[in-house]
Amino acid sequence: MTPASPARLKSSHALEVSAVGLTYRTSSGSVEALRDITLDVAEGEFVTVVGPSGCGKSSLLKLILGLERATRGRLAVGGREIAGPSRGVGAVFQAPVLLPWRTIEENVLLPADVMKLDRPSATERARALLQMAGLGGFEQKYPYELSGGMQHRAAIVRALVHDPKLLIMDEPFAALDAITREQMAGELQRVWMDSRKTVMFITHSISEAVFLSDRIAVMSPRPGRIVAVFDNPAPRPRTFADLLSPELARLSAEIRQSLDLACAA
Numbered sequence: 001m002t003p004a005s006p007a008r009l010k011s012s013h014a015l016e017v018s019a020v021g022l023t024y025r026t027s028s029g030s031v032e033a034l035r036d037i038t039l040d041v042a043e044g045e046f047v048t049v050v051g052p053s054g055c056g057k058s059s060l061l062k063l064i065l066g067l068e069r070a071t072r073g074r075l076a077v078g079g080r081e082i083a084g085p086s087r088g089v090g091a092v093f094q095a096p097v098l099l100p101w102r103t104i105e106e107n108v109l110l111p112a113d114v115m116k117l118d119r120p121s122a123t124e125r126a127r128a129l130l131q132m133a134g135l136g137g138f139e140q141k142y143p144y145e146l147s148g149g150m151q152h153r154a155a156i157v158r159a160l161v162h163d164p165k166l167l168i169m170d171e172p173f174a175a176l177d178a179i180t181r182e183q184m185a186g187e188l189q190r191v192w193m194d195s196r197k198t199v200m201f202i203t204h205s206i207s208e209a210v211f212l213s214d215r216i217a218v219m220s221p222r223p224g225r226i227v228a229v230f231d232n233p234a235p236r237p238r239t240f241a242d243l244l245s246p247e248l249a250r251l252s253a254e255i256r257q258s259l260d261l262a263c264a265a
């Protein structure tokens with residue numbers, strides 16, 4: 001029997017963030033965005049980061065997406081150090097940013113085109129995912145023909161089309177009204193339960209975080225540090241009404257308190 005190499009041992013984590021720091025250098029000086037961030041995410045786990053505006057949440061995601069390089073520490077996806085944008089990671093941002101001149105199906109196929117995947121099988125997958133997201137019949141429509149919530153769902157489908165192992169979501173529902181937002185969170189829960197992707201999610205909404213996550217990490221104001229990580233073992237599927245249960249109400253209150261303390265420090 002050959003002993004497992006360290007890289008192999010580490011591959012049980014879909015995402016490893018170890019002692020990561022990020023300082024932006026700008027023409028007017030340097031900005032320390034992140035300090036000593038350590039967070040491992042297990043395969044299939046749903047982890048959310050909450051924190052005040054400007055604390056470095058999007059910066060952390062940029063590092064995971066390979067769009068920025070850490071000043072210190074180490075980041076790895078599936079045991080491989082992050083060296084640049086990777087096929088194994090899909091991203092959903094705050095705005096759905098669909099290309100207006102491409103149909104919904106063509107928009108969803110964008111990552112497949114960029115990565116030069118086999119078009120027919122990618123199209124088949126895109127159609128199945130669109131169906132799953134309640135967008136069956138809208139494949140040939142243009143973005144302006146869809147509601148905001150539908151465009152968001154299309155953007156989520158687009159992030160899934162190349163079957164990434166890790167899905168990164170930066171406040172994907174922030175621009176939506178409260179009702180659509182809860183519906184989308186419910187939709188995401190369903191997608192996650194079906195696909196068991198590893199998800200790293202960012203939100204300002206504690207209820208959204210508690211509704212969706214296995215674990216919730218709280219960040220301090222800049223330079224962003226992780227000040228607490230909370231487990232949420234509540235069974236799924238969850239509803240927003242479940243958040244009123246004593247356990248989840250207590251969890252929400254603890255997260256709120258941790259955020260308030262971090263911001264007051």
Ligand SMILES: Nc1ncnc2c1ncn2[C@@H]1O[C@H](COP(=O)(O)OP(=O)(O)OP(=O)(O)O)[C@@H](O)[C@H]1O
Nearest residue numbers: 024026031033052053054055056057058059060222
């Ligand atoms: N490219 C950059 N160059 C210099 N500074 C940057 C750059 N990107 C972000 N920053 C700074 O880093 C800090 C963290 O920004 P970031 O966008 O990561 O915050 P955030 O937590 O995502 O905020 P929000 O909740 O408002 O989206 C901010 O002070 C911001 O001004």
Ligand SMILES: [Mg+2]
Nearest residue numbers: 057058059170
């Ligand atoms: Mg941000």
